[in-house]
Amino acid sequence: MLELKNISFRYNRSKWLFKHVNLAIGQGEIVGMYGKSGSGKTTLAKIMANYLSPAEGEILIDGEKMNNEKYYPVQLIWQHPEKAINPNWKLSTIIDEAEGLNEEIFSLLGIQKEWLNRRPHELSGGELQRFCIARAFGPNTRYIVADEITSMFDALTQAQIWHAFIKLVKERNIGVLAISHHIPLLEKISDRLIDFNKLKSCPNITN
Numbered sequence: 092m093l094e095l096k097n098i099s100f101r102y103n104r105s106k107w108l109f110k111h112v113n114l115a116i117g118q119g120e121i122v123g124m125y126g127k128s129g130s131g132k133t134t135l136a137k138i139m140a141n142y143l144s145p146a147e148g149e150i151l152i153d154g155e156k157m158n159n160e161k162y163y164p165v166q167l168i169w170q171h172p173e174k175a176i177n178p179n180w181k182l183s184t185i186i187d188e189a190e191g192l193n194e195e196i197f198s199l200l201g202i203q204k205e206w207l208n209r210r211p212h213e214l215s216g217g218e219l220q221r222f223c224i225a226r227a228f229g230p231n232t233r234y235i236v237a238d239e240i241t242s243m244f245d246a247l248t249q250a251q252i253w254h255a256f257i258k259l260v261k262e263r264n265i266g267v268l269a270i271s272h273h274i275p276l277l278e279k280i281s282d283r284l285i286d287f288n289k290l291k292s293c294p295n296i297t298n
C-alpha cells in the first residue's frame with residue numbers, strides 16, 4: 092500500500108497549494124485522478140515520486156518511510172517526455188538505466204529497435220513517450236504516477252498504449268495513479284476515480 096498522509100505543499104512561501112492531502116493506493120490498483128487546471132496535480136505527482144519534498148506530511152510504502160534508495164519505487168511518467176530525458180544521451184543509454192526491460196515491453200509499446208541508436212530529438216514526441224513509459228517498468232518499480240501520459244497520441248494509439256500499460260501493471264501488481272483531464276478515459280482504465288479538488292479541499296487551509 093502506498094499512503095500519502097497529511098501532505099501539504101506550497102512553492103517558496105507563496106500560498107498553500109494544498110494542505111492535508113490523504114490518499115492510499117493498493118498494489119495492483121489503478122486510481123484515476125482529475126481536477127482543475129493549475130490545482131496542483133502535477134506537483135502532487137512530483138512529491139509522490141520524490142522530485143519535491145512536501146512541507147508537511149509523509150509518504151509510506153507498506154507502513155514504512157522511503158529512504159533515498161538509488162531506484163525510487165514510485166516512478167513518474169511525465170506529460171512531456173522531452174522534459175524527462177537527457178537530450179544528449181542515446182536512447183539505448185537511457186533505457187539501460189532501468190535494468191531488466193525485456194523484448195515484451197518493447198514490443199507491447201511498439202518500440203522499434205532502430206530507435207535505440209538515436210538521440211531524443213531524432214524521435215517524435217509519441218515515440219519518445221513510449222520510451223519513457225517503458226523506462227518506468229524497472230524491476231524495482233512498485234507504483235507508477237502517470238501524469239497525462241497519452242495526450243500526444245491519436246485516439247487509436249492512445250487505446251493501444253493504455254492496453255499495453257494496463258497489461259504490464261497488472262502482470263507486475265504495480266499500483267497506479269493516472270492523472271488526466273479526460274474523464275471518459277479515466278473511467279475506462281481505473282478501478283476508482285478521485286476529484287483532486289475534493290481531495291485537497293480542507294476547512295483548515297490557512298494562507
Ligand SMILES: Nc1ncnc2c1ncn2[C@@H]1O[C@H](COP(=O)(O)OP(=O)(O)OP(=O)(O)O)[C@@H](O)[C@H]1O
Pocket residue numbers: 102108126127128129130131132133134135
Ligand atoms: N516550480 C514552480 N514554482 C512556482 N510555482 C509553480 C511551480 N510549478 C508549478 N507552479 C504553480 O503551481 C500551481 C500548480 O501547478 P501544477 O502543475 O501542479 O497543476 P496541475 O493541476 O497539474 O495543472 P494542469 O492540470 O494544468 O496540468 C500552478 O499555479 C503553477 O503555476
